[in-house]
Amino acid sequence: VEMMPKSTVGDEESIFHVKKGKLTTKKRKKSTRDAKKTAMWSVRDNQALGMRMKNQRVETLVAGVSCGKGTKHDPIQIPLRAVPNSTDCFHCPIGIDVCSCMEIEEVLSQALHKVYATTTFRRQHAYGRHPLNSKSVLPVFVTRILRLLGVQKGRDVFWDLGCGIGSVVIQAALQGIDAVGIDIQSENIEIAEETWKKVRSMWKACHPNQAVGTIQFIKGCMFKELRAIEAGTLSCAPQNLYPTKIWMSNQLFTPHMNLQLADLMTSLDSVKSVASMHDIYPHERPGITQKRNPEPYKKFTSMKDYLTQKNALEWSATEERLFYVYSAALN
DSSP, X not given: OOOOOOEEETTEEEEEEEETTEEEEEEEEOOHHHHHHHHHHHHHXXXXXXXXXXXXXXXXXXXXXXXXXXXXXXXXXXXXXXXXXXXXXXXXXXXXXOOSHHHHHHHHHHHHHHHHHTSSOOSSOOTTSOOSSOOOBOHHHHHHHHHHHTOOTTTOEEEEETOTTSHHHHHHHHTXXXXXEEESOHHHHHHHHHHHHHHHHHHHHHOTTOOOOOEEEEESOHHHHHHHHHHTOOOSSOGGGOOSEEEEOGGGSOHHHHHHHHHHHHHOTTOOEEEESXXXXXXXXXXXXXXXXXXHHHHOOEEEXXXXXXXXXXXXXXXXXXXXXXXXXXX
């Protein structure tokens, strides 16, 4: 016998089904208790939805004003200003009316153009090859990094690990900060040194009374250099240029390289703050990670996630990506 269709009459349900070759009928009256239970769950669902809406952080982004909690799901960000400041910068937050971001970008661009015009090194690389110097972050982003790291003139030494053609440390020096750039490619260091000569000359011509920082470019392995500083043995950098604040654009570093750098940042006593494009100290679940390796979390008591602004990265005008800042407790 084929299954017969279900029919409903009033408050009764007639269910026809086959049982041992016989056609049987079951009648079931809808229970008042079932109806009450359904209504009760409906009320609970609405209450839960209301609580979620109440607890949800509804935030209106204000142009040029920092917002966010500094977590992975709510990173600190600064929406671009609606109107630029007095020096035509859309990136610096409200309250910073004068900056040198645009001027530094123009000077760097002119200097690099002159350097590449007189060298055999190519700025563009063939398809399929890894470029010796990956594209850099732009001056508006470097200004923000220096601000977040709390770099102070005369007190801190700023290092760029894997500095490429040196634009980041050059900008730091133009702002009066002593800086060191290290890269394993001799071509990059050669371009960086030539660029710095031209930039320094152009900058001093425009700002004769403004002091600039010193720069040392090191051609070599960053791990070898940092371990020499850690051990107190002979290193390329003099003791007065040991790192206190470090930047690394490490999104292209291998996992093993990032692990080594994480250990070195923890063990180097001189290092007080680190900023990186790749998270070297996972801190979303601190209870778990601290048990595995507690030392970084003892040293760097502040670990925050940030979001880049648009037009802050040389390789993309629209990309917004996370970067990370780790800061030690003030002594």
